[in-house]
Amino acid sequence: xxxxxxxxxxxxxxxxxxxxxxxxxxxxxxxxxxxxxxxxxxxxxxxxxxxxxxxxxxxxxxxxxxxxxxxxxxxxxxxxxxxxxxxxxxxxxxxxxxxxxxxxxxxxxxxxxxxxxxxxxxxxxxxxxxxxxxxxxxxxxxxxxxxxxxxxxxxxxxxxxxxxxxxxxxxxxxxxxxxxxxxxxxxxxxxxxxxxxxxxxxxxxxxxxxxxxxxxxxxxxxxxxxxxxxxxxxxxxxxxxxxxxxxxxxxxxxxxxxxxxxxxxxxxxxxxxxxxxxxxxxxxxxxxx
Numbered sequence: 001x002x003x004x005x006x007x008x009x010x011x012x013x014x015x016x017x018x019x020x021x022x023x024x025x026x027x028x029x030x031x032x033x034x035x036x037x038x039x040x041x042x043x044x045x046x047x048x049x050x051x052x053x054x055x056x057x058x059x060x061x062x063x064x065x066x067x068x069x070x071x072x073x074x075x076x077x078x079x080x081x082x083x084x085x086x087x088x089x090x091x092x093x094x095x096x097x098x099x100x101x102x103x104x105x106x107x108x109x110x111x112x113x114x115x116x117x118x119x120x121x122x123x124x125x126x127x128x129x130x131x132x133x134x135x136x137x138x139x140x141x142x143x144x145x146x147x148x149x150x151x152x153x154x155x156x157x158x159x160x161x162x163x164x165x166x167x168x169x170x171x172x173x174x175x176x177x178x179x180x181x182x183x184x185x186x187x188x189x190x191x192x193x194x195x196x197x198x199x200x201x202x203x204x205x206x207x208x209x210x211x212x213x214x215x216x217x218x219x220x221x222x223x224x225x226x227x228x229x230x231x232x233x234x235x236x237x238x239x240x241x242x243x244x245x246x247x248x249x250x251x252x253x254x255x256x257x258x259x260x261x262x263x264x265x266x267x268x269x270x271x272x273x274x275x276x277x278x279x280x281x282x283x284x285x286x287x288x289x
Contacts, residue, residue: 010250014080020278036269041116061123075099097210103256121178
């Protein structure tokens, strides 16, 4: 397809996805079906230092997933806004990488059938990792309220871990809590994309290409160049956005949202009618079905 056709098709797909996502995930507090995994997790019998866990720990995990899906939808809205006849060359790839990475974290956090203890431990792993990185950055910042808050995040997460009685976390930026350790960005993305890409495609390679562009690696940037001829007839390389690259980039970001949403839907026990209608609409947009 030519550039204009790719832009039109993917703008419509992003618009449909945003409308669906905002409706499906827009509530500040997700309400699970009474017979769902999430309902069972909220009614858990786990005991912490101060007594029964109650609903707060699993709701905190769901709130983290909700926050991250809000960020994914924001990325998709950014992609929609970038699309046009005249548009940035590498912008869509950088934004898509953000959407893919965040969605893969939600996909890991909201894995079905892992139970409340593992899910809560996964949220704690994410929170502790974030707190330790914030502390590292804050140490190099000038004194401010923001720096003080960042320095205190780790102690607050550690207090939660002690109160929930899930075991002592390991040190470092990839801690283990209750046997749960977060996947690297490469491994997490590859695991999520396994359901999206052809069986023989390298999921790790796909992620590394997106990452290379973001980090300015030459092998990633050359994908946005093409041979041309200058006004005086000399051969030259020019900055170029291939329609196929743009098309695959947008579709990968949408697919990542879809895979994360499917896990949320399953854990929450939500009906599939609206999501099925959304996926049918996408199929019509991309395949003319």
